[in-house]
Amino acid sequence: MGMFAKLRGWFSKGSDPLIIDSPDKLAQVLGVSYETTAGQRVTTTSALQQTAVFNCVRVLAESVGMLPCRLYKQDGRDRLPATSHRLFSLLSVAPNGYMTSQEFWELLVACLCLRGNFYAYKVMALGNVVELLPINPGAVTPKLKDDWSVEYDVKFKSGERTLTQDEIWHVRLFTLDGLTGLNPIAYAREALGLGQAMDKHAAKLFANGAVTSGVLKTNEELSDEAFARLKEQFQGEHMGTANAYKPMILEMGLDWKPISLNLADTQFIESRKMTEAQICGLFRVPPHLVASLDKMTLNNMEQMGMSFVNYALVPILTRVEARIRVGLLSEQDAKTHFAKFNAGALMRGDLNGRYTSYGKGIQWGILSPNDCRELEDLNPREGGDIYLTPINMTTNPEAANADQTKA
Incomplete structure (x- = not known):
């Protein structure tokens, strides 16, 4: 056809x-592009219906969304919050009139995970970005012109418009052409299609009642009346979780034979676990964060948590920070301003870990007590701005003075 x-x-x-x-x-209409070998049509919506995909995207989006993002100004060796800049409130409070900064960052990460690209329209005033309006990635087509400038064909409800790079803020995943980020769902279509097929197979299996916990066996022939009474007894007294483990009264030589999982059922379960592991690998999310606790211990959980921050979150954070500096700041401001996510907020629930790191920071002169109190949203105290220096780590002042005299 x-x-x-x-x-x-x-x-x-x-x-x-x-x-x-x-x-x-x-x-869906053409029946092409999204069809997999498993016979499943994989789309963004169908992929999200798999719990492993939904959990991975949610973990990544919410982990980034809860991190504070601030704009800083570099003044010599000092880095100070640029609270007077218009972009400061956009990044840390609200990028537009209907979203908070947390919701905005969550949407950005979700678009990167499911589409590979995030687009936002930049509302400008007096040369500064005053509002960021997200655009559906499916409605945007980027184009690289002959003069190496970028244009975006955007389909709005009012019609299609061509916008320049100065009007669109584009964050992309890793790319093969430098323009369009690769779509993880499209490139992992076969694995996701297999997961969809397994979910449908399991649902139909239980819906049709093809799975049973045991059978009743007898060498005698049951009359229609006895069979109907036995069926009514089982349905009323032994089916459902509320009737689990109730004793059975068997007549006429009936014998209960429990049925355990056969080899095919066991292999099906293992295949589903393997598919979930592949999905976790696609998003680089540790299995324990999506409620898969097989072969997990306290030691490797801690290591996987560190790996999640370093290899799943940090690449996203640095990608967004770089695009903020390039796409949202003016050429002049980009020389002195930069955005930074505070990854230390990931330790917000670990009171012992935070206080231990604060103690080491104060001991080695990296932090002052007031620095630590600021991180804990506490008011500074008098005398808390002093930085300590361990006595056994100080330099020889006499040798330093002698070097200056010789010079």
Whole structure:
């Protein structure tokens, strides 16, 4: 069947019309691009219906969303919060009139995980960005012109417009052409399709009642009356979790034979675990963060938590920080200003870990007591701005003075 024949089929008399307003729906109509070897059509929506995908995206989005993002100004060796800059409140409070900064960063990470690209329209005033309005990635098509400038064809409700790089803020995942980020869902389509097929198979298996915990066996022939009474007894007294472990009264030589998982069932379970592990690897999320605790211990949980920060969150954070400096700051401000996520907020729930690190920071002169109190949202105390220096780590002042005299 040709492409136009398929389109006519959707709009033919007697069928419900489908409004094609996204690449997913177009692929659904044409039956191409999103089909996998497992016979499943993988889209962003269907991928999110898998609990492993939903949990991975949610963990990444919420982990980034809870980190404070501040704009700083470099003044010599001093780095001070640039509270007077218009971009400061956009990054730390609210980027627009209907979203908080947390919701905005969560949306950004979700778009990167599911589409590979995030786009936002920049509302400008007096040369500064005063508002960031997210755009559906499916409605944007970036183009690289012959003069190496970038244009974006954006489909708004009012019609299609072509915007420049000065009007669009674009954050992308790693790319092969330097322009469009690779879509993780598209490139992991086969693994996700296998997961969808397994979920559907398991659902149909239990819906059809093809799984049983045991059978009743007898060498005698049951009458229709006895069979009906036995069936009624089992359905009323031994089915459901509320009737679990109730004793059974068996007549006429009936014998209960429990049934355990066979080899095929065991292999099916192992295949589902393997698919979940592949999905966790796709997003670089440790399995214990998506409620998969197989082969997990306290030691490797701690190591995987550190790996999650270093290899899953930090690449996203540095990518966004770089795009803020390049795409949201003016050329002049970009020389002295930069944005930074405070990854220390990940230790917010670990009181003992925070206080231990504060103690070491004060001991070695890295932090002052007031620095630590500021991190804990406490008011400074008198005399708390002193930085300590261990006596056994000080330099020889006489030798330093002698060197200066010789010079």
